[in-house]
Amino acid sequence: MSGRPRGARHPVPQKEHVKLLEIRGLTKTFPGVVALENVDFDLSAGEIHCLVGENGAGKSTFIKVLSGALAPDRGTLRLFDAEYQSLTPRQAIDLGVQTVYQESxxxxxxxxxxxxxxxxxxxxxxxxxxxxxxxxxxxxxxxxxxxxxxxxxxxxxxxxxxxxxxxxxxxxxxDARILVLDEPTASLSSSEKEMLLGLLRTIAAHEVGIIYISHHLEEVFEVGDRITVLKDGRRVSTHEGKTVDRELLIREMVGRDASLFYRREPAEPSANRPKNLRVENYTRKGVVDGITFEVAGGEIFGIGGMVGAGRTELVRLLFGLDTRDAGRLLYDGRDITPSTPLHAIRHGLCLITEDRQKTGLILVRSVKENVSIARLALKAGPFMNLREEDGVVSDIVRQLRIMTPSIRQEVVNLSGGNQQKVVLAKWMLTDADIFLFDEPTRGIDIGSKEEIYRLMTSLASQGRIVIMVSSDMPELTSMSDRVGIMRGGRMVCILERGEISEEAILSHSIGAIQR
Amino acid sequence: MTRSLALRGLLRNQTFILFLTLVAFIIIVSSLSSHFLTLSNLLNVLQQIAVVGIITVGMTVVILSGGLDISVGTVISLSASVTAVMIGNGASVAVAVIAGFAIAVVSQVVNGVIISLTKCIPIIITLGTMSIYQGFALLVTGGYTHNLQGAFQFLGRSDVLYIPVPVLVLVAVNILVFLLLKYLKFGRRVYVLGANENAAFVSGINIIGNKILVYTVHGVTAGIAAMVLVSRVGSAIAVMGTGYELRSIAAAVIGGVSIMGGEGTILGAFLGVVLLGLISNALNILNVPSSFQNVALGVVIVLAVIISTMGSKRK
Structure with missing residues (x-):
C-alpha cells in the first residue's frame, strides 16, 4: 500500500495533549517465563499507539496488566495523574480503561x-x-x-x-478515556477493516487514547501515531508512525541471540528407504484451504504462521479430529486418510495437541492410565494385562525421564514438562510413524524443552515423519528442515533449509512480502 | 514429612473418611441401643439395602463415565411390572423374568443411544425417558397391583447357607463390576470418558460405543435389581421403583464418586449404600419419626458433596 503521503492521515496533534497513561518498568514473570521485563509505555489523549510483536512477545500480558486481570511484579502505572502498583478489573473500568477483545x-x-x-x-x-x-x-x-x-x-x-x-x-x-483493541481486525474483510480504522480515527479525535494491537503491519502503518515493538517481553523501540522503516520494524520484531537456543544435531541419513507423507488438497471450508505438501521420512517439517492462520485446524484435520471437505493423506503412496482419531492411530499417526490439559491428558487419572490409553485402543480383546502394562509404562517413564514419584500418581500433580512427556510416552507406545506436534513446548521449562527437542530429533533420525506447528520462532527456525507458512487458511509458501530465518517466516506470516 | 503427606492423602481419600464415619456411627448407635449391633439386625440391614445397592453399582458406572440417569426408578417399575403381569397371566416364571430383565436392559440402551448420539445432557434426556417408562409401566399394569401368587420366591425370599439371596446377589454384582472396572479395557475407558471426553477421543476411544456400553451395564444391574425387588415384595405396582434413582445417586456421591465423572470406586459407593442403610435402620431402632429420617438423609448427602468438592483435584 501506501504511496499516499503520510501527512494526509488524520491531523497530527498540534496542541499539547494530555498524557493519559505512563507505564514505567513494568515486569511480570510466570513460572519459567519472563512475560514482561522493564517495559515503559505512554499514551496521550487523541493518540493511536500501536503495539506489535510476534506471538508470545508479551502483548497479551501487557493488556491483562492494563485491564486489571493480572498484577505486575514490579513497575508503576500512572493513569490520569494518579499512580498505581496494580489495578483491579473494576478499577480499570472505573478509570476509563476499556478493552475490546478479538471476539466481542x-x-x-x-x-x-x-x-x-x-x-x-x-x-x-x-x-x-x-x-x-x-x-x-x-x-x-x-x-x-x-x-x-x-x-x-x-x-x-x-x-x-x-x-x-x-x-x-x-x-x-x-466513558472510556483509554481504549485497548486486541486484534480487532483478525476476522474482517479489507473493506470492513477500512471502516473500522476510520472509526478509530474518529474516536481518537474525541480525545480518547487508543492502544492498538495487531499482527497486520499494514494497518499499523496506516493508523499508528506511534508504534512500539515488543520482543520476548521487552520493549525494543518506539517509532513515530510516519517515519518508521518497515524493514527495520520487522528486524526488530525478530532477531535473537541464536546461541541461547538448542542446536539440533545434524540428522544421519537412515539406512532404510525413507517413506514419504503426502498431504493432498486438505480443505475444510472457511478454515483450511487446499493444503498440499510433502514430508520425507526423517524430516522435521515446521509449520509457521500467525495465531488464527489455520495451523492447529490443519493438524486436527490430518488426525481426523474434525471432518474435512476435501483432502487425501498418502503415506508411502498408500491412502491412509483418517476420518476418526482411532482410524488415524491405527495408521500410525499421532497428535500432540496444543492444549495438553484439555485434549492431551486425563488430568485426574494416573500416569499409568494416561500413558496406556492409546496403546490399549490398538489392542485386540476386552482384557488388559495389568502386569505387562506396569512393565511397559515403567520402562517408557524411565526412558523419557518423566519425573513422578510413582506411575500411580495423578498427572495433575506433575510439572508442565513432565505432563508433556506423558503425552509423548502415550504416543510412543503406539509405535506411531507420523508425529504431529502442535506447539510442543508451550508452557514448559527449559530443561524439558531440550529433552523434547532431543526426542523429536531422534524420532526423525529413525525415519519417522515429524510435523511441528510452532509459534516459537527459535524453535521453528532451529528444529525444522523446512517450514511451511500458513496465512488465512492457506499454505502461502514453503521455506527450504537455506531460506529459513525469523525475518522470512515473519514477513510471509503477515504477508509483508509478496512473492 | 512423608508420613504427614501420607496422612493427608488418607484424609483426602473419601472412602477412608466414609469408613471412619461408618465405624464411628456404629459405635455411637450401638451404645444407644442394644438391638443395633446384632448379627440378625445387620443381616436385616443388608437385605434392606440389597435392591438399592445393586442399582447403585450400575449408577456408579454411569456417573464415573460422566453420565447420569434419573430414569432408573421407573425402569425398575416397568421391568418389575412386566414380570408380575406375565406371571399373573400364566406365563412361566423363566420367561417372565427374562422378559422383565430384557425390558430393563433395552430401556437403558435406549437412554445410552440417545445420550451418546445427541450429546445432550444426560439428566435432561433421562428426565424425559423417565416419564416415558413410567407411562409404559402404568399401561402394563393398568394401574392395578399384580400379585405373583406365591411364584418366583427364590431371588427375594430364600436363604442360601443362612444368608438371604438378595444379599448374595448384592455382593456378587459388586464384585463382578469391580472386576470389570479393574481388568477390562472397558473399565479403564469408563474413567477416562468421565474425566476428559475430549482427550479420550483424541486418544482413539470410541465415545459413542463405550457410552452405550455403560448404559447397558446399568440396564443389566437395574434388571437384576428389579427381579430381586419383585420377588421380595411378591407383587408389583407401577410406581414401585420410584425414589431408587435419587437414593442410588446419593449413595454413589456419599461413597466418593465424583458427580463430574472420572473419580470414584465401586467399594466407596458400596460403603455409601451401607451408610445410608445403617442410618435409616438406626433411626428406626431409636424410634425417630420418618420425617426426621428424610432430614437426616438430606444432611448426609449435602455433607458428602461438600467433603467431596473440598477434596477434589479439579478446583
Missing amino acids: ILVGTLTIGENIYLGHENLTRTGFFDVSSTMRRARELMVSLGIGFNPRTVVSELSTAERQIVGIVKALSK
Whole structure:
C-alpha cells in the first residue's frame, strides 16, 4: 500500500495533549517465563499507539496488566495523574480503561442499544428498563462516531465487523478515556477493516487514547501515531508512525541471540528407504484451504504462521479430529486418510495437541492410565494385562525421564514438562510413524524443552515423519528442515533449509512480502 | 514429612473418611441401643439395602463415565411390572423374568443411544425417558397391583447357607463390576470418558460405543435389581421403583464418586449404600419419626458433596 503521503492521515496533534497513561518498568514473570521485563509505555489523549510483536512477545500480558486481570511484579502505572502498583478489573473500568477483545462479548438475542448499555442500563423513575431513552442515547452515541446503525437491530443479525463496531461503541459508552483493541481486525474483510480504522480515527479525535494491537503491519502503518515493538517481553523501540522503516520494524520484531537456543544435531541419513507423507488438497471450508505438501521420512517439517492462520485446524484435520471437505493423506503412496482419531492411530499417526490439559491428558487419572490409553485402543480383546502394562509404562517413564514419584500418581500433580512427556510416552507406545506436534513446548521449562527437542530429533533420525506447528520462532527456525507458512487458511509458501530465518517466516506470516 | 503427606492423602481419600464415619456411627448407635449391633439386625440391614445397592453399582458406572440417569426408578417399575403381569397371566416364571430383565436392559440402551448420539445432557434426556417408562409401566399394569401368587420366591425370599439371596446377589454384582472396572479395557475407558471426553477421543476411544456400553451395564444391574425387588415384595405396582434413582445417586456421591465423572470406586459407593442403610435402620431402632429420617438423609448427602468438592483435584 501506501504511496499516499503520510501527512494526509488524520491531523497530527498540534496542541499539547494530555498524557493519559505512563507505564514505567513494568515486569511480570510466570513460572519459567519472563512475560514482561522493564517495559515503559505512554499514551496521550487523541493518540493511536500501536503495539506489535510476534506471538508470545508479551502483548497479551501487557493488556491483562492494563485491564486489571493480572498484577505486575514490579513497575508503576500512572493513569490520569494518579499512580498505581496494580489495578483491579473494576478499577480499570472505573478509570476509563476499556478493552475490546478479538471476539466481542455481546448478547446475540438483545438489540444493539441494549447491548451497549448492558450492565449500566437507563432506568425509568419506577425502576424499570427505559427502552426509549436507551435507544436514543445509543443512537446519539453512534451518530457522534459516524455510525448509522439502528439501535433496535438485534445483534445476532449483524456481521462480524458490525459486531466488532458495536463492541467498541459499548466500550466507549462507559466513558472510556483509554481504549485497548486486541486484534480487532483478525476476522474482517479489507473493506470492513477500512471502516473500522476510520472509526478509530474518529474516536481518537474525541480525545480518547487508543492502544492498538495487531499482527497486520499494514494497518499499523496506516493508523499508528506511534508504534512500539515488543520482543520476548521487552520493549525494543518506539517509532513515530510516519517515519518508521518497515524493514527495520520487522528486524526488530525478530532477531535473537541464536546461541541461547538448542542446536539440533545434524540428522544421519537412515539406512532404510525413507517413506514419504503426502498431504493432498486438505480443505475444510472457511478454515483450511487446499493444503498440499510433502514430508520425507526423517524430516522435521515446521509449520509457521500467525495465531488464527489455520495451523492447529490443519493438524486436527490430518488426525481426523474434525471432518474435512476435501483432502487425501498418502503415506508411502498408500491412502491412509483418517476420518476418526482411532482410524488415524491405527495408521500410525499421532497428535500432540496444543492444549495438553484439555485434549492431551486425563488430568485426574494416573500416569499409568494416561500413558496406556492409546496403546490399549490398538489392542485386540476386552482384557488388559495389568502386569505387562506396569512393565511397559515403567520402562517408557524411565526412558523419557518423566519425573513422578510413582506411575500411580495423578498427572495433575506433575510439572508442565513432565505432563508433556506423558503425552509423548502415550504416543510412543503406539509405535506411531507420523508425529504431529502442535506447539510442543508451550508452557514448559527449559530443561524439558531440550529433552523434547532431543526426542523429536531422534524420532526423525529413525525415519519417522515429524510435523511441528510452532509459534516459537527459535524453535521453528532451529528444529525444522523446512517450514511451511500458513496465512488465512492457506499454505502461502514453503521455506527450504537455506531460506529459513525469523525475518522470512515473519514477513510471509503477515504477508509483508509478496512473492 | 512423608508420613504427614501420607496422612493427608488418607484424609483426602473419601472412602477412608466414609469408613471412619461408618465405624464411628456404629459405635455411637450401638451404645444407644442394644438391638443395633446384632448379627440378625445387620443381616436385616443388608437385605434392606440389597435392591438399592445393586442399582447403585450400575449408577456408579454411569456417573464415573460422566453420565447420569434419573430414569432408573421407573425402569425398575416397568421391568418389575412386566414380570408380575406375565406371571399373573400364566406365563412361566423363566420367561417372565427374562422378559422383565430384557425390558430393563433395552430401556437403558435406549437412554445410552440417545445420550451418546445427541450429546445432550444426560439428566435432561433421562428426565424425559423417565416419564416415558413410567407411562409404559402404568399401561402394563393398568394401574392395578399384580400379585405373583406365591411364584418366583427364590431371588427375594430364600436363604442360601443362612444368608438371604438378595444379599448374595448384592455382593456378587459388586464384585463382578469391580472386576470389570479393574481388568477390562472397558473399565479403564469408563474413567477416562468421565474425566476428559475430549482427550479420550483424541486418544482413539470410541465415545459413542463405550457410552452405550455403560448404559447397558446399568440396564443389566437395574434388571437384576428389579427381579430381586419383585420377588421380595411378591407383587408389583407401577410406581414401585420410584425414589431408587435419587437414593442410588446419593449413595454413589456419599461413597466418593465424583458427580463430574472420572473419580470414584465401586467399594466407596458400596460403603455409601451401607451408610445410608445403617442410618435409616438406626433411626428406626431409636424410634425417630420418618420425617426426621428424610432430614437426616438430606444432611448426609449435602455433607458428602461438600467433603467431596473440598477434596477434589479439579478446583
